[in-house]
Structure formats: C-alpha cells, structure tokens
Amino acid sequence: MTNEPVIDDDAITDPFGIYRAEWLKDALFKVFTKPAYYPELETPRPCVLVGGRGTGKTTVLRCLSYDGKFELEKHDSSTISTWPYYGFYYRVNTNRVTAFRGEELSDRQWQRVFAHYLNLVFCGQVVEFLNWHAEHAPVPADLPATVCRDTADALYLDPASDQFELLVSINKGRRRFEAFLNNLDPAALPPLSLQGQVIDDLCQAVLELPQFTGKNLFFIVDEFENLLDYQQVILNTLIKHCGSFYTFKVGVRDLGWRKRSTLNDNEQLVSPADYERIDIEQRLEGEQFVTFATEVCNLRAQATKGFPSGLDFPRILPGLTADEEAELLGVQDHAGRILKTVADECPGWLTEAKEMAPLDLSVVDFWARSQQIPIADVFEDRAREPRSWDDRLGNYRFAVLFTLRRRRPGIRKYYAGWRTYTLMAGGNIRYLLELVGQALLLQRRNEGSSIGEPIRPELQTLAATQVGRKNLSELEGLSVHGAQLTKLLLGLGRVFEVLASEPEGHTPEVTQFSLPDDAPLGDAEQLLTAAVMHLALVRSVANKRMDLDLKGYDYSVHPIYSAFFVFSYRRKRKLKLTPNQLMALVREPKTGIRQILRQNNRGEGDYPLPDQLRLFEGFYDADR
Amino acid sequence: MTPIGERPLFTRDYDDPARFEPAPGSSYIYGVTSEPRSEFALSLPRRFESVNFVEIREGETGNFETNVDGHERVPTRRRAPLEEFLNALGNGVVYLDITGLGHATWAPIVRICIETKRPLRVIYLEPDTYNETPAPDAGHIFDLSERIEGIAPIPLFASLDDRVEDDFCFVPLLGFEGVRFSHMLNEVQPLAKKVYPVIGVPGFRPHYPLDAYLGNATPLEKYKAARNLRFARSNCPFSLFYALEDIRNRYPGQQIKVGLIGTKPHALGAILFALAHHEEVEIVYDNVKRKVGRTTGTARCLVYGVSDFLQPVSKAAA
Numbered sequence: 001m002t003n004e005p006v007i008d009d010d011a012i013t014d015p016f017g018i019y020r021a022e023w024l025k026d027a028l029f030k031v032f033t034k035p036a037y038y039p040e041l042e043t044p045r046p047c048v049l050v051g052g053r054g055t056g057k058t059t060v061l062r063c064l065s066y067d068g069k070f071e072l073e074k075h076d077s078s079t080i081s082t083w084p085y086y087g088f089y090y091r092v093n094t095n096r097v098t099a100f101r102g103e104e105l106s107d108r109q110w111q112r113v114f115a116h117y118l119n120l121v122f123c124g125q126v127v128e129f130l131n132w133h134a135e136h137a138p139v140p141a142d143l144p145a146t147v148c149r150d151t152a153d154a155l156y157l158d159p160a161s162d163q164f165e166l167l168v169s170i171n172k173g174r175r176r177f178e179a180f181l182n183n184l185d186p187a188a189l190p191p192l193s194l195q196g197q198v199i200d201d202l203c204q205a206v207l208e209l210p211q212f213t214g215k216n217l218f219f220i221v222d223e224f225e226n227l228l229d230y231q232q233v234i235l236n237t238l239i240k241h242c243g244s245f246y247t248f249k250v251g252v253r254d255l256g257w258r259k260r261s262t263l264n265d266n267e268q269l270v271s272p273a274d275y276e277r278i279d280i281e282q283r284l285e286g287e288q289f290v291t292f293a294t295e296v297c298n299l300r301a302q303a304t305k306g307f308p309s310g311l312d313f314p315r316i317l318p319g320l321t322a323d324e325e326a327e328l329l330g331v332q333d334h335a336g337r338i339l340k341t342v343a344d345e346c347p348g349w350l351t352e353a354k355e356m357a358p359l360d361l362s363v364v365d366f367w368a369r370s371q372q373i374p375i376a377d378v379f380e381d382r383a384r385e386p387r388s389w390d391d392r393l394g395n396y397r398f399a400v401l402f403t404l405r406r407r408r409p410g411i412r413k414y415y416a417g418w419r420t421y422t423l424m425a426g427g428n429i430r431y432l433l434e435l436v437g438q439a440l441l442l443q444r445r446n447e448g449s450s451i452g453e454p455i456r457p458e459l460q461t462l463a464a465t466q467v468g469r470k471n472l473s474e475l476e477g478l479s480v481h482g483a484q485l486t487k488l489l490l491g492l493g494r495v496f497e498v499l500a501s502e503p504e505g506h507t508p509e510v511t512q513f514s515l516p517d518d519a520p521l522g523d524a525e526q527l528l529t530a531a532v533m534h535l536a537l538v539r540s541v542a543n544k545r546m547d548l549d550l551k552g553y554d555y556s557v558h559p560i561y562s563a564f565f566v567f568s569y570r571r572k573r574k575l576k577l578t579p580n581q582l583m584a585l586v587r588e589p590k591t592g593i594r595q596i597l598r599q600n601n602r603g604e605g606d607y608p609l610p611d612q613l614r615l616f617e618g619f620y621d622a623d624r
Numbered sequence: 625m626t627p628i629g630e631r632p633l634f635t636r637d638y639d640d641p642a643r644f645e646p647a648p649g650s651s652y653i654y655g656v657t658s659e660p661r662s663e664f665a666l667s668l669p670r671r672f673e674s675v676n677f678v679e680i681r682e683g684e685t686g687n688f689e690t691n692v693d694g695h696e697r698v699p700t701r702r703r704a705p706l707e708e709f710l711n712a713l714g715n716g717v718v719y720l721d722i723t724g725l726g727h728a729t730w731a732p733i734v735r736i737c738i739e740t741k742r743p744l745r746v747i748y749l750e751p752d753t754y755n756e757t758p759a760p761d762a763g764h765i766f767d768l769s770e771r772i773e774g775i776a777p778i779p780l781f782a783s784l785d786d787r788v789e790d791d792f793c794f795v796p797l798l799g800f801e802g803v804r805f806s807h808m809l810n811e812v813q814p815l816a817k818k819v820y821p822v823i824g825v826p827g828f829r830p831h832y833p834l835d836a837y838l839g840n841a842t843p844l845e846k847y848k849a850a851r852n853l854r855f856a857r858s859n860c861p862f863s864l865f866y867a868l869e870d871i872r873n874r875y876p877g878q879q880i881k882v883g884l885i886g887t888k889p890h891a892l893g894a895i896l897f898a899l900a901h902h903e904e905v906e907i908v909y910d911n912v913k914r915k916v917g918r919t920t921g922t923a924r925c926l927v928y929g930v931s932d933f934l935q936p937v938s939k940a941a942a
Contacts, residue, residue, distance in 0.1 A: 091813075093786065093811075094774070094775045094776075094811050095775050095776070095777060095783070095811070095812075095906070095908055096783075096784060096786070098774070098775065098776035098777065099776070099777045099782035099784070101776075102685075102686050102701055103684075103686060104686070104699065104701055104702065117784070121786075174784050174785075175784075175785075175903070177784060178782060178783060178784040178785070181777075181782045181784070182701070182703075182779075182780045182781070182782050183701070183702055183703045183704075183780075184699075184701045184702055185702055185704075473842065474806065476803045476806070477802075477803045477804075477805075477806025477807040477809075477810060477843070478806075478807070478810055479807075480772060480773075480774050480807075482803070482807070483770075
C-alpha cells in the first residue's frame with residue numbers, strides 16, 4: 001500500500017467526492033481495494049455477486065475484466081500471459097434490452113432473436129479481446145482462419161478470414177440486426193444462430209491457442225436486473241450449461257434476479273450446485289467491513305494530491321461515549337431537575353443520586369416514568385438488585401439519549417465516530433465514502449481546519465444528516481417506482497423516529513419490522529422488492545426459506561437514513577407491520593403513520609418534526 | 625463555428641395561428657388530447673376543404689389508429705404499414721401536427737417521410753398558459769411511475785451500438801423535472817465530464833430557463849454538468865440540431881446519446897439529428913405519459929420545414 005502513484009486526474013482531486021465506479025474511469029483501478037471475497041470470484045465457477053447500489057459490485061467486476069486487470073497491473077504487458085483468467089465485462093443496458101419486446105413477434109420468436117443477439121454480443125467481446133491481446137501481449141494471439149470463417153458462418157455474418165475481419169463482420173452483423181429491430185416482421189426473421197453454440201465453439205478454439213492453454217474465460221454480466229424476465233431465463237440457461245470453456249460472473253441487485261428457471265421450466269439454478277452466491281453485505285459484515293473501509297479510505301486519501309498519507313480515520317472521526325454525548329445533549333439540566341425531585345420526594349436517596357453519572361440518573365428517572373412508580377422505588381430496586389439494574393442500564397442508556405432533546409430544535413442525537421459511520425453505512429462502501437467525504441467537506445468549509453484534525457461531533461452529525469437527505473432525494477430518480485419508495489421511507493422513518501423519541505413504557509430501540517406469515521403481500525410485494533433493490537430497506541434473515549420469499553425476513557430502514565430521521569442505526573428490536581399498513585404509509589401517510597403509532601401505544605400527542613424533516617411537512621400533514 | 629443566428633432556420637412563425645394555411649392537396653395529420661391547443665386542427669377542415677385531415681388516436685405501444693380506410697390500425701415498428709399509410713394520403717405535402725401526439729407516434733412518421741423523400745412540414749402550437757408552474761417545488765415528491773413508463777427505444781430508433789463510457793457523450797434536453805434527468809443519468813451512466821445538458825433559451829416564457837435550471841439543479845450539481853450547459857431556442861428544432869452538431873464536431877467519431885426530457889421541438893431536433901447521423905446517435909427516451917389538462921389556450925403556431933432542412937443536411941453528411 002505504500003509508494004502508490006499520485007493520481008493526476010481531476011475526477012478525484014476530492015477522493016471522497018466521487019463514488020461511482022462509472023465516474024472514476026481509469027482512476028478506479030488505482031484506488032481499488034480487493035474485498036475478502038475477491039478470490040472466490042477468480043475461480044472457474046459461475047458466481048453471482050449480489051449487492052445493492054454502492055456496494056462495489058461494478059468496481060469488483062470491472063477489475064475482473066481483462067482491461068481492468070491490465071490497469072491493475074499498471075500496463076505491464078509481460079504479465080498478460082501469466083493471468084489465470086481473462087474476463088469480458090458487459091453491462092446490461094435498459095435501452096438495448098427493452099428493444100427486444102413487442103406484440104409483433106411471439107414469445108418463442110423473441111427468445112430466439114434475443115439468444116442470437118447474445119451470441120453476437122459475447123462473441124464480439126471475445127474477438128475484441130483477441131484483438132486487444134494481439135495489440136498488447138508480447139506473443140499475440142492469432143485465431144485460425146478456419147475458426148474465424150466458422151464463427152462468421154454460424155452467426156450468419158460476412159465472411160472473415162482473420163480475427164480483425166471477424167470483428168468488422170460482427171459489427172456489421174449487429175447493425176443489420178439493429179435494422180431488423182427497426183422493422184419488425186415476424187414473417188421475415190433474419191437467420192438466427194443457435195443459442196450458445198457459437199460461443200462454446202469460439203471459446204473452445206480460443207482455449208486451444210497456445211497463449212490460453214489452461215486459462216479460464218469469464219463473461220462478466222453486470223446489472224443483470226435490467227434484463228426482461230424472459231431474457232433472464234435465457235441467460236440462466238447459458239449459465240447452467242456453460243460447460244468447461246467459459247463461465248459467468250454475474251452482478252445483480254438483491255431481488256433483481258427475478259427468474260431462476262432455464263428454458264426448461266423444470267430446471268432451476270440453485271446455489272451452490274450451479275453457482276456460487278456471494279452476498280456482499282453478508283460477506284462484509286462487522287469487522288470485515290471496518291477493515292475493508294479503512295483500506296479503501298486510506299488508499300483514496302493516499303492516491304490524491306494534497307491529502308496527507310496514513311490518515312487515521314478513527315482519530316479524524318472521534319466518537320462519543322454515551323456520557324459524553326449525554327453531556328452535549330444537555331443531560332445536566334435533566335439531572336438538576338431530577339435531583340430537585342429527589343430532594344423533594346425522597347431526600348434519603350439524594351446523596352446517592354448526586355454521586356451518579358447524570359445519564360444514569362436520567363435512566364433512573366426514565367424508568368420511574370416508564371413504570372409510573374415513585375422514583376424512590378427505583379432507587380430501592382437498584383440497591384436491592386444491582387446486577388439486574390446494570391443490565392437495565394445497558395439496555396436503556398442508549399435509548400434515553402434519544403429523549404434528552406426530543407421535541408426541540410437543533411441536534412436531537414449525535415451520529416459521530418468512525419465506528420458509528422461504518423455501522424450507518426451498513427456494509428455499503430459508497431455510503432461510507434459519502435459520510436467521510438461530507439464530514440471532511442463541512443470541516444473544510446466551516447472551520448478552515450486542516451485535513452487530519454479531528455472533526456467535531458456536531459459537524460459529523462450534520463454530515464450524516466445531509467448524506468441521509470441526499471440519498472432520500474435521490475431515491476425518486478433511481479427507479480420508476482422511486483416516489484413510492486420515498487414515501488415509504490418518509491413514513492417508516494417518521495414512525496421509527498417517534499418510537500425512538502418516546503420510549504417510555506415500551507421496548508427500547510425498535511428499528512425493524514416483520515410481516516405476518518399469513519397475510520398476502522398484494523401491492524406491498526412490488527414495493528418491498530423495489531425498496532430492497534434500491535436500499536431504502538435492508539433485510540435480514542428471520543426464518544429464511546428462500547431468498548425470493550419476502551416474508552421470511554426482518555426489515556429495517558437502511559441505517560444511512562438514521563441521522564436524517566433521528567433513530568438508532570443499530571438493528572435491535574422489531575414490530576409487526578401488515579402489508580396494508582405499509583401501503584397506507586405510501587397512500588395515506590398521515591393516517592398510516594398515526595395508525596401504526598397508535599398500535600404501538602404512542603397516543604395522539606404532538607411530536608414536532610425534527611428540523612431536517614420540515615421540508616416534508618406537506619407530505620406528513622395531508623393525505624391525498 | 626458559425627453562430628446559430630447565421631445558420632438557416634426553416635421555421636415559419638404565426639403569432640396568430642388562424643393565419644396558417646396548409647397547401648391545397650396536402651394532408652394534415654394530428655391527434656387531439658385534453659389540451660385545447662391540440663384542437664387547433666379541428667378548426668381547419670371548414671376552411672381548407674382540399675386538405676385531407678387525418679386524425680390519429682394513440683393506442684397501445686407500437687400502434688396508432690387512424691380514420692383512413694384500410695389503415696385503421698398502423699403498427700409503428702414496421703416500415704411497410706407506415707409507408708402504405710402515408711402512400712394512402714397521396715403525394716402532396718404532409719403536415720404533421722405533433723402538438724397532440726407522443727414521440728413514439730410522430731417520430732416514426734417523420735422517419736418514414738424523410739426516408740421516402742416526402743415533403744414534410746411539422747406543426748407545433750405553443751400553449752397560451754400552463755395551469756400550474758411546471759417546476760416541482762422542493763420537498764414535492766415527484767412520482768415517475770405516474771409520469772413515465774420507463775426507458776425503451778422509440779419505434780424505428782432502436783440502437784444496438786454499445787460503446788464504453790469514453791466513447792460517448794450524453795446530451796439530455798432538459799425539461800423542468802430533475803427526477804427524469806436523474807433517472808436517465810442512472811440508466812445511461814455517462815462520464816461526468818461528457819454530459820452536455822441543453823436548456824431551452826429563450827423559453828416559452830422568460831422565467832422558464834431559470835425554472836429548468838432550478839428543477840435540474842441537483843443532478844446538474846452532482847455531475848458538475850453545469851459547466852457544459854448548452855442553450856438552444858426552446859421552440860426551434862433546428863437550433864437544437866446545430867447545438868448537437870457542435871457537440872459532435874467537438875467529439876468526432878463519438879456516439880451522441882440524446883435524452884428526450886425537454887420540449888417537443890427539441891425532441892424533433894434530436895430525431896432529425898438521429899436521421900442525419902444515424903450510426904452515431906442513440907435516442908434515449910423514458911416514454912412519458914401525457915398529463916391531463918396541463919395547459920390552456922393556444923399561442924403561436926410554428927411550422928417547421930423539416931424535409932427542406934434535412935435533405936441538404938443529409939447530403940452534406942453523406
């Protein structure tokens with residue numbers, strides 16, 4: 001990790017300001033950090049990499065491709081022959097694949113047409129790679145003329161006697177095919193190649209070249225979710241029967257792989273028999289994510305002009321202990337009020353009360369109010385059973401922090417610390433970069449202090465709030481159903497915010513929900529699927545049956561939104577919601593929120609919105 | 625580079641739409657929606673008896689319906705039925721009133737007219753007023769599913785030309801709805817420095833360009849695309865065409881992906897550009913659903929001499 005080159009690219013003069021692999025371009029490879037699961041992707045087995053937006057799928061898949069690997073090897077041609085595999089990256093483009101539908105052709109005809117298109121695409125990629133190899137490798141690959149001729153024949157292309165001519169023919173063939181799509185006639189289908197056959201033959205011929213003996217070929221298909229259902233089935237068939245000449249590495253969002261069957265309805269793709277499923281968020285949990293995140297942030301900082309090397313992120317982003325945070329939230333005022341009550345009601349406990357940490361004293365007071373008992377009883381209980389009281393402190397100290405400044409303007413809860421940021425990112429590296437980048441930006445703007453100095457908790461909190469707000473506003477444009485996702489998130493966020501700020505007499509830290517097994521999902525199914533795909537919600541296994549079964553999971557609002565709504569970023573306790581209640585949050589938010597709160601024993605009280613939610617006052621106040 | 629003001633524009637502009645007169649023996653194709661301006665065509669048959677008026681009703685994607693005998697249902701993803709439909713109108717000038725038609729209907733007709741070398745004039749009527757401010761307020765949740773059907777090719781404009789990010793520019797023709805712009809950016813995934821947004825300046829109303837800028841401010845800022853902003857008169861397809869040519873000249877050999885989110889005249893300019901440079905242009909469209917009762921009244925009538933414009937341009941391109 002030392003002596004990395006300085007990247008002279010204005011795209012990353014602000015290394016935490018650009019997150020998308022697509023934007024970083026070549027710089028992407030210079031700031032690439034191998035995640036722990038990377039070696040599994042390099043095996044000759046089909047792999048399906050599952051992860052939401054921002055989890056690093058595209059980065060990883062691009063680095064598996066031959067051009068990515070060449071960049072990682074810093075353009076050292078002598079290494080090309082030593083690579084154990086060569087990957088061909090292909091992103092599924094919505095504007096391409098939606099051209100392959102319409103009532104003009106039957107379902108069967110569309111299948112054949114699309115299969116031929118895939119043959120053209122994948123063969124084109126192989127030949128493009130061979131031409132690249134011919135240009136870059138010390139001993140260039142040369143596809144035999146017979147193979148070029150046979151491939152052109154199989155794809156019904158203009159004849160080709162070498163790999164360069166073959167690429168020209170493939171491109172011409174693609175244009176002819178495009179002309180067919182722009183003049184759809186079921187009675188005049190162009191000649192169509194047999195699904196997968198030509199890919200098999202071409203890859204076999206490539207592997208017989210001396211340069212590729214014993215090597216593996218990967219077709220890397222990113223954004224698999226963009227494929228139409230029948231197109232996923234065709235790809236599944238290729239994956240299931242890909243044989244020994246090549247394999248597939250697929251990148252897909254959680255729940256974006258909607259069809260698991262092959263063209264044979266009775267045949268399903270199952271893991272691990274047919275493919276290795278790599279769930280990024282599961283693989284990068286806890287300490288693994290912290291380690292990975294530290295490496296990514298360090299490398300980005302190191303590779304950029306003006307950034308000191310060896311940044312110590314836990315030092316730059318200091319956290320707060322619960323007592324420190326309580327202090328900032330004005331716990332002393334609460335303690336003063338409580339001491340006055342103790343002096344009035346049970347002066348015998350006053351000395352002990354004065355010796356307690358103010359936050360612990362607030363928990364005592366909280367417990368008395370929760371149980372609706374005199375505060376003296378709580379002191380007695382505490383003296384009688386110190387161990388169980390310690391447990392209670394452990395359970396409620398964090399929850400009480402949410403009550404200290406509730407219903408008041410300004411910061412109601414702090415979100416600070418490297419560890420907190422990694423939890424809020426929820427295993428999503430882009431979110432973490434956004435948090436760190438925003439905190440650094442605010443520090444630069446507000447204080448003029450230099451990079452590397454600790455960032456105040458207020459600024460860290462503000463940064464976390466702004467990142468939540470930004471991602472909420474971006475949800476609208478992420479999918480056609482973005483508005484419903486935004487409304488769902490605003491509704492659930494508000495519910496969890498009120499639950500967190502009014503915990504008296506209730507289970508603390510309710511941050512998840514589950515669905516009843518016996519209620520049909522109805523319209524909520526599409527909503528939940530989209531919410532998981534676009535990271536409005538995260539799901540965790542409750543009693544898992546199948547990964548497409550939505551009911552076997554617990555759901556929580558993604559922790560990146562916790563600072564914006566002001567609830568806990570920790571996955572703790574859960575409540576039950578029905579599919580109808582979820583839909584009500586979208587359709588009639590005011591009624592829906594009130595109904596869920598009432599069900600959870602929060603009355604009709606006035607719960608003022610946190611400052612940052614005021615923008616959505618209109619949404620919360622009115623039902624359509 | 626020649627300033628746009630010095631390049632030929634093929635527009636006739638009628639402040640009073642009643643002064644527009646279609647040529648005798650011509651055909652006038654139109655569609656009627658809930659917007660009063662789309663009813664302009666209904667006032668014409670009384671006055672111009674020698675003109676063949678053809679009403680189009682938009683049905684399911686990939687078809688439209690007409691009142692021409694034998695061509696009641698015309699598929700738009702096949703050339704032959706479209707050609708036959710146009711042949712049935714005779715040889716005169718075709719006036720295509722796009723005011724009340726969706727892109728997926730009028731664009732294939734434009735393509736066939738140009739390819740079969742028919743004289744084509746495109747008509748567009750500006751509204752008198754908008755019922756509401758077209759720019760969504762901050763905090764307003766913009767429901768794309770009520771507004772768009774999703775990204776899919778316009779019939780006869782599908783492209784299979786896959787290019788890596790380095791090899792294309794993305795030119796979104798901006799409207800007021802930044803969410804549509806964001807959605808397209810998410811789908812197209814261009815390099816930030818190669819996004820060249822176009823705003824209609826001057827706009828139909830003096831404040832519209834600013835509204836468009838504000839409506840799109842978030843994605844413009846995110847992609848730092850404001851530095852690449854281009855401007856083209858919002859009711860002029862030819863100004864847009866020239867703006868696209870300038871971008872193309874700046875990046876010779878690159879693919880230009882044009883996102884249709886803005887005005888209809890701009891969409892027409894993009895379609896003409898795609899016809900002139902079809903191997904280098906991809907049209908990106910999110911298939912907007914028409915909103916009921918958006919405008920009132922009719923202001924100006926614009927007549928674009930599309931075939932007169934495009935034939936010399938196509939020759940030059942060839």
